Amino acid sequence: MNEKVVPTSKAEKIGRYHHGNLKETLLEAAQAELADQGIEKLSLRAIAKRAGVSHAAPAHHFGDVNGLLTALAARGFGMLMAAQKLRLDTARPDPVSQLVALGLGYIDFATANPAMFRLAFSSKRPNFDDPGLHEPAKLAYDMLGDGVSALRDQSPASDLAVMADVASMWAMVHGLGDLLASGRIKYLQALTAEECEAVLIEIIRRAMPSLEKS
């Protein structure tokens, strides 16, 4: 339907009445606007303006402003998982290294996109009951769950113990991500990237169950 119309660059849209790829363009604009203005100043009108389109246009694709923010949050979980996969691919394949990689990817996402992180985890504006958001959120959660399970396979445990392990890992990387994203652990950020990562890895490992570390 829209192959002929998909713009390969923003410049192409000039003079076109039908945009052809507005849904995606709006999400890009929303993401940029979120990063610039923060969640508390994010508005439909500013997003439409940044996308170069009338502020009534988004309604055709997202219904209302909540629909747009819901789609944006879903995109956030996609970015989270992408950041984690990047780390997984370059990490050693043993379960501990993979779990650490999941944590580092989580923190990468939080620090690279603090406002998006907050939209996805601390805002009430997106509709988390919407399947389009709920599903990617669950997928992201399951990545951590699977990482913990892979580790636990070496020594089977009760459901409660596995849940506690997931909570422990999740809370640790979430706390690190949130505190770093809001710039509250200044001395960590004052270190070189290598030093900082070494400290983070050491801290993330503490959150794991006490198994033999490989």
Next chain:
Amino acid sequence: MNEKVVPTSKAEKIGRYHHGNLKETLLEAAQAELADQGIEKLSLRAIAKRAGVSHAAPAHHFGDVNGLLTALAARGFGMLMAAQKLRLDTARPDPVSQLVALGLGYIDFATANPAMFRLAFSSKRPNFDDPGLHEPAKLAYDMLGDGVSALRDQSPASDLAVMADVASMWAMVHGLGDLLASGRIKYLQALTAEECEAVLIEIIRRAMPSLEKS
């Protein structure tokens, strides 16, 4: 100046032109409004209305809306410390128990006042450069730092190691608090209070440096 005027109940304010204790009343109203509406819907007008006062009145005490939210966030850190002190007083006096108590108090605060927790830690609306906010925030941070130092006294370490220990503890309890406050660890909240606390304690202990646990 205002001993004669301090109302002991809200009812007393009827018919009085001068309120006598409006600054405190506004902060109470702001706290209640924050809990009810969440940070994204919090407004000066709604706060003034809840306090039973014209919406121009707050300006006399806080300057503008940011001043009010800054004072409110400072109050949040006071509440955080109060919750921690409550836990400290009822915990065993050894350093590990005291540090766990600090963590449980932190989580108590987050779960009892999720919106206040977010105002204090994730919002950009309060002015964190204001000494009236910066100081209580630093006090709260120092409570954790002192708790970790008390533990570390048994085995002196480098500054970096102490910082990493503080970051570890802080991130863990902050992550638990934030995830619980936003209702994302459902299975933990499904447990009885005792079970939940036991799991939390076990998780908090993981964040501590590997010393002999008492």
Next chain:
DNA sequence: TGTACATCAGTGAACGCGCGTTCACTGATGTAC
């Protein structure tokens, strides 16, 4: 003890602003014939 007066802490009306939504419209696209 009484009075004048400065200061303080309220009121309420008015302001301009940015917001999300609605609506009649219009240009472009795709398809049926």
Next chain:
DNA sequence: TGTACATCAGTGAACGCGCGTTCACTGATGTAC
């Protein structure tokens, strides 16, 4: 291949709303004399 037409995806003006701030004012308080 050409034409009519339904559908889609934009426009831009208008709407009402809630917001924070400003301002002239007024009632109450405390103090100097």
